[in-house]
Amino acid sequence: MFKVNDNYLKLPGSYLFSTIGRKVREYKESNPDKEVISLGIGDVTQPLAPSIIKSIHEATDEMADGQTFKGYAPDLGYEFLRSAISINDYKSRGVDIALDEIFVSDGAKSDSGNIQEIFSVDNKIAVCDPVYPVYIDANAMAGRTGDFNADTSLWSNVIYMPCTAENGFAPELPSETPDIIYLCFPNNPTGATISKDQLQKWVDYANSVKAVIIYDAAYEAYISEANIAHTIYECEGAKTCAIELKSFSKNAGFTGTRLGYTVIPKELKDENGVMLNSLWARRHGTKFNGAPYIIQRAGEAVYSEAGKRETKAQIDYYMNNAKIIRDGLADIGYTVFGGVNAPYIWLKTPEGVSSWQFFDLLLDRASVVGTPGCGFGPSGEGYFRLTAFGTTENTIKALGRIKNI
Amino acid sequence: MFKVNDNYLKLPGSYLFSTIGRKVREYKESNPDKEVISLGIGDVTQPLAPSIIKSIHEATDEMADGQTFKGYAPDLGYEFLRSAISINDYKSRGVDIALDEIFVSDGAKSDSGNIQEIFSVDNKIAVCDPVYPVYIDANAMAGRTGDFNADTSLWSNVIYMPCTAENGFAPELPSETPDIIYLCFPNNPTGATISKDQLQKWVDYANSVKAVIIYDAAYEAYISEANIAHTIYECEGAKTCAIELKSFSKNAGFTGTRLGYTVIPKELKDENGVMLNSLWARRHGTKFNGAPYIIQRAGEAVYSEAGKRETKAQIDYYMNNAKIIRDGLADIGYTVFGGVNAPYIWLKTPEGVSSWQFFDLLLDRASVVGTPGCGFGPSGEGYFRLTAFGTTENTIKALGRIKNI
Numbered sequence: 001m002f003k004v005n006d007n008y009l010k011l012p013g014s015y016l017f018s019t020i021g022r023k024v025r026e027y028k029e030s031n032p033d034k035e036v037i038s039l040g041i042g043d044v045t046q047p048l049a050p051s052i053i054k055s056i057h058e059a060t061d062e063m064a065d066g067q068t069f070k071g072y073a074p075d076l077g078y079e080f081l082r083s084a085i086s087i088n089d090y091k092s093r094g095v096d097i098a099l100d101e102i103f104v105s106d107g108a109k110s111d112s113g114n115i116q117e118i119f120s121v122d123n124k125i126a127v128c129d130p131v132y133p134v135y136i137d138a139n140a141m142a143g144r145t146g147d148f149n150a151d152t153s154l155w156s157n158v159i160y161m162p163c164t165a166e167n168g169f170a171p172e173l174p175s176e177t178p179d180i181i182y183l184c185f186p187n188n189p190t191g192a193t194i195s196k197d198q199l200q201k202w203v204d205y206a207n208s209v210k211a212v213i214i215y216d217a218a219y220e221a222y223i224s225e226a227n228i229a230h231t232i233y234e235c236e237g238a239k240t241c242a243i244e245l246k247s248f249s250k251n252a253g254f255t256g257t258r259l260g261y262t263v264i265p266k267e268l269k270d271e272n273g274v275m276l277n278s279l280w281a282r283r284h285g286t287k288f289n290g291a292p293y294i295i296q297r298a299g300e301a302v303y304s305e306a307g308k309r310e311t312k313a314q315i316d317y318y319m320n321n322a323k324i325i326r327d328g329l330a331d332i333g334y335t336v337f338g339g340v341n342a343p344y345i346w347l348k349t350p351e352g353v354s355s356w357q358f359f360d361l362l363l364d365r366a367s368v369v370g371t372p373g374c375g376f377g378p379s380g381e382g383y384f385r386l387t388a389f390g391t392t393e394n395t396i397k398a399l400g401r402i403k404n405i
Numbered sequence: 406m407f408k409v410n411d412n413y414l415k416l417p418g419s420y421l422f423s424t425i426g427r428k429v430r431e432y433k434e435s436n437p438d439k440e441v442i443s444l445g446i447g448d449v450t451q452p453l454a455p456s457i458i459k460s461i462h463e464a465t466d467e468m469a470d471g472q473t474f475k476g477y478a479p480d481l482g483y484e485f486l487r488s489a490i491s492i493n494d495y496k497s498r499g500v501d502i503a504l505d506e507i508f509v510s511d512g513a514k515s516d517s518g519n520i521q522e523i524f525s526v527d528n529k530i531a532v533c534d535p536v537y538p539v540y541i542d543a544n545a546m547a548g549r550t551g552d553f554n555a556d557t558s559l560w561s562n563v564i565y566m567p568c569t570a571e572n573g574f575a576p577e578l579p580s581e582t583p584d585i586i587y588l589c590f591p592n593n594p595t596g597a598t599i600s601k602d603q604l605q606k607w608v609d610y611a612n613s614v615k616a617v618i619i620y621d622a623a624y625e626a627y628i629s630e631a632n633i634a635h636t637i638y639e640c641e642g643a644k645t646c647a648i649e650l651k652s653f654s655k656n657a658g659f660t661g662t663r664l665g666y667t668v669i670p671k672e673l674k675d676e677n678g679v680m681l682n683s684l685w686a687r688r689h690g691t692k693f694n695g696a697p698y699i700i701q702r703a704g705e706a707v708y709s710e711a712g713k714r715e716t717k718a719q720i721d722y723y724m725n726n727a728k729i730i731r732d733g734l735a736d737i738g739y740t741v742f743g744g745v746n747a748p749y750i751w752l753k754t755p756e757g758v759s760s761w762q763f764f765d766l767l768l769d770r771a772s773v774v775g776t777p778g779c780g781f782g783p784s785g786e787g788y789f790r791l792t793a794f795g796t797t798e799n800t801i802k803a804l805g806r807i808k809n810i
Contacts, residue, residue, distance in 0.1 A: 002616055004523060005524055011687065045471065045476070048468045057462060066450065071660040118410050141692075211406070255477045258694065276409065
């Protein structure tokens, strides 16, 4: 008789964004005349840049011709893309990453969910609180997180590193030693980041306790200030302790186009000399069959001169929205964070108003969708996330409505 | 100190097709003047059909316009695609599959590797021998298969169901009761299939012992004979015991385009009433973020009238190749199987020649790449797989060379 994976049954409720989606659907059904503006899910709104579109069309035409048609892709991804990544995302920052240290995927969500598989179930993870839910949920599904306490919203076997206004949303080194540390900077959901020196301390710590840092750099393109690492490998010693996850979703608008990559340096080995690179290569080759050829060509176009210029303009566009939200909320008395090196604004909800109450308030009174901070972890309670990924027109309109609540 | 997933270290050598790829690369480097013809990996060669190309171009143009741009897809896949699947692959065969029982993915390889995650580690799996390696490897990575014995090439905790010429490559009901049964018909690698009545026996058996059948129907489009089920749900009672995996790779040439889907009926529940559909929905929503919009549109085009006509012509083209291989090999005295309801020809290697020896022989003397039967399991020893997915020109050329060995 078959038995299900009981770990799934421990997961609380449904996935945060599914819950939000349901609430919004219900609101729309009850209020068909209201125009809902979403500053909730971190989904982009600007169309794919012209050079990317051109590249997709060209690759599609290749797929139409037997002479240029492409079947199964190389396990790690096409070399043209891995080469562009190595040169533009690493060599340009003084970091050497070999082509076989780069694994092209269908996106950072898949990678951040799947990467835990190459680790033993009895590793203990440390996560920021609040945190992108996938890190914990994927580990919970694997049986690595103990039991969920509905009262505290905490898992019994996870090391939580609170990130609040009090510590500037920068986690402190945990008192209990973790085996795997998830870090995301610029941060989703808080929009905060840490300096390169602060990140170096994490790298030194991980090396000293032989922990692995899973570094989610999905929002790297939004860094506007100096002294912030664009890749963790700018820190000395990171190659022996860090895996880096990157996405094309936020720097090039690929949320519906799906492309990402993971870097695992060959220096990263366990105590017996087993390379994590080899384990991930095995997983990649066995349980995945590559991103579509035309999408990998789209990714390559992001690194062309025109692609860089065009996607930079989109980032500027979103960061202008971030400024509109940040300044607009501050003007009417909200305490706001983020929005400088990240497309997220993290605001404190008014005194006595919980995150979900603020969600309902915003939806009911302004038809604006945001994300309750508590959905990212208990330390997110009393906070609320708004994204800069809307259109400027809608962002201005949403702020106008929020001012009139 | 972090610890790796030890189960990965139990995996023998590297993935079959990676090994073949290495051997072929080495051969090409040593023989730069030789034209190698691959009838090895099951990769298609015909370009995407015109109506599919047209659909990709149109969807790409949608992605270029803010008004029609698509970000994150719905968790289960776009309704236009799930609706086309439900109507064309199920309703047309008298089977009702609801839209929320269909999960669109980036391909059947990912699904066949990932589906085991929703089951407890202590389930025992049964597989055909020979078998598509992903089923076993994915379970081995999860720790479900015991230990690998290099002498026998068998895992200690797997129920193997030998499929050989003696039983017509149709597995017999296992004497030990499994929890999860992997079946693939038309079969990769043997090219064999079983009748609808035979499949009904498996469904009845699974229901009686409360096992789940994971039914890989990736080659369904190649069925040419009557009395063969195009979906397992044609069998009575299948909805309470079977998960079906489907691919666009082989019916529409999507090996490099990446699209597939999994069906999990809501009737399929464990002893406590837990729906596998809900668990897979949770995994899909947490660790995956959808196939690209433009690829889902490409999938929809497969079901258009033109798409059906064009992809049918491609299947006819490949099946003509299958006939060329099958008849050609039989003419020169080989014992051949498959190639009637599947694009694979499964041949017996000459007396005293092992599968890998035949691989080397074919590569060295004919510059033709095939797949050693033993790569699919010990009962595949003494067999060899050739695929019909080459061009007809190359297929004829390859057969000519094989005749002259």
